[in-house]
Amino acid sequence: MLTAFFAARHASDEEFVAPAGIATTRRSPIGFNPGDTVPFFSHSWITPRGHTPVAHCSVISALPSGDLLAVWYGGSREGAADVALFTARLPSASNSWTRPVKALDRAAAQDELDRRIKKIGNAVIFPDRTGSLWMVYVSVTVGGWSGAALNIKTSQDEGRTWSHSRRLTLNPFLNFGSLVRNRPIYANDGRIGLPVYHETALKFPQVLWLTPGPTGSVREYRMRSLPAETGLIQPALVPLDHDRVLMMLRDRSDGRRLHTAYSNDNGWTWSEAAPSGLPNSDSAIDALRLRDGRILLVYNDAASGRENLRLAVSDNNGRSWQPGAIIEAEVHEEFSYPYLLEDSRGRIHLTYTWHRQRIKHVEFNLAWLDRRAVAETASLR
C-alpha cells in the first residue's frame, strides 16, 4: 500500500537507475565536410568596455532560433552584493552581441526565493528537449562559496523572460555547498545530468539528475556524489559512444593536474579519477566533442596562474592530447573560465573571462583548428 501510494504520487523508480542511453554529438559520415575548408577565426566582445568592473564565468547556449545566448556575472567584485547575472544575444544574422540585459540580481533572487541572499554567482544555461531554456545559478545565504546552494529558473521565450527561481535541496547539512559551472548531458529518457560540485569541508564532483516536467518545471531531482574524488571540482562532461562519458576535472590539490574519469553507464557511475598529462592551475576548463568525434579542450596551460588559454585536441576519447592554438597569453593577466559550443554550421564558439573585466567571444572552424594544431606540433619539434 505504501509503495502504491508513493508510486502514484511520484515518478517511478525507473529514475533511480542509470539512463539507458545518452545524446551524443552526431558523428559526421566519412567524407562529410563539417564546415568551411578555409580557416576562419574571429573575435568579439560580449561585454562592452566598462560595463561592470568585474565580469566572470560566462556560458553560452545555442537557441532554437539560431541565436546564441550568453550569461555571466558582473559587479564591483566577485562575491559583492551588487553582482548580477547578465545575458546578451548574438542574433543568427549578426556579428555583434546585443547590449547586456540584467537577468537577475541579489535583491530579485531574495524576493523570488523568499529568503536572505547575500550574493549570487556562477550560472549555466542550457535547453531541454521541449525548447525551454534552463538557468541554474548559485546563491549564498551565509559565508563564502562553501555556503552556496543551487536554484533553477526557466524561460519559454529563449531567455527574454525568466520564471521565478526555485531552490533545490541537494545537501544534507543546511543545503550548503553545491556550485555549478559546466554544461549537462542529456539522457534518452529525458533526464538531464548536470555536472555540479561540492565545496563545503570536502570538495568533490557531483552529477545532479533533473527530470523535467511540463513547461520547464522540475518533476524530480537527485544528486549522485563522487565524494572519494576529494579536491577535484568543476566537472566537465563529454558524452562518448557506447554509453561512455568522459569527466574532466579541475584540480584543487597540490598535484595541479587535470584529472579524467570515465563512466560506462551514461554518467551514472564513474571510474576513479586519474591525472592526465595536462597541467591545471586550479582553474576551470571546458571540453566538447566535435562532430568528427574528436574532443576539443580549452584550459590554462600552466601549473599555476591563468596567464594563457590554450586549446588541445584528443582523438582517443581523452587518453592523450595534442596541443593546439594558444588563444591568449599575457604575463600577469587572467584568461579563465572558458566555455565551448559548436553551432549548427560546425563553427566553434569559445567565451572566456578576459582580465577579469570583460567577456570575450572567439569563433573559429575546424579548418583553423587543424591548421593551428599542425603549426603548434611543428613548433614543438
Next chain:
Amino acid sequence: MSLPIFPAFYALVSVATLWLALLWLVARLDSTRFALPLKVACGLATPLLLFVPVGGLPLWSSAFSFFPNPSLPILGMVSAALCRRLFGVALFKPADWRATWIFGAIAGSVLYLHPVWFRSLDLYYWGWDREGAAWCLAALAVVFLAWGNRLGVLLLGTLIAYSIDALESANCWDYLVDPLYWLISVGVAATWVIKWCLARRRRIRGCAGSLPGTAETH
C-alpha cells in the same frame, strides 16, 4: 513535483518555536506560575513578532534562510514542550524524550559525518529513493510504536509529512533529522554521558572511602 505547502509548514514550526520561547522567557522573568491571559498574550505576540522585518525579510523568512528544512521530530518535540507549558499535559514520557534525543544524535552523526570516514559512501543519496526511504521510515515507526515509545508517533508524522512534500527538500532524510536537532541531541547526549561519568566517579570514590584501611591515618 511537490505542492508548495512548505511555507505553511515553516509557519507552523515558527509559531510553535517562538511561542514556546516566549513562554520560557516569561517563566524565567517571573518564576511564579503565570496565568492564562499571559499565555494567550504570548500566543498573540508570536505571529506579530514573526513578521518583524529583519534585513528586509520577515523574521521567519530570515530564520528559514539559514535553516531551510526543519525535521518532523524537532516540530514534534517543540509541540510537546509547548503543550506542557500551555496545558500542563505531558505528551512525552521521559523514555520518549530519551529515545528522541538518542535517535537524533545517532541519525545526525551517521548522516552528516559518514563522508568524513567513508569517502566512497553517500548515504544521503538513498534518501532520494522515495519508496525505499518510506519503507525505512515505516519500519522505524513500527519498531518504536511496538516498543511503546512515542518517538514512533513522530516517525509516523515524518512519513505523512514526507508523503505530502511538507518540506522544500525532496530527500527523506531531511524530514527525519536536521542539523539543529542533531546538534541539540548530541549536546543532550553528551550531558548525560558527563553526568553518568561524574556520578560513577563519585560512587567509586564513595566506595573507596568506605573501605577499611583506605582512610587517611596521618
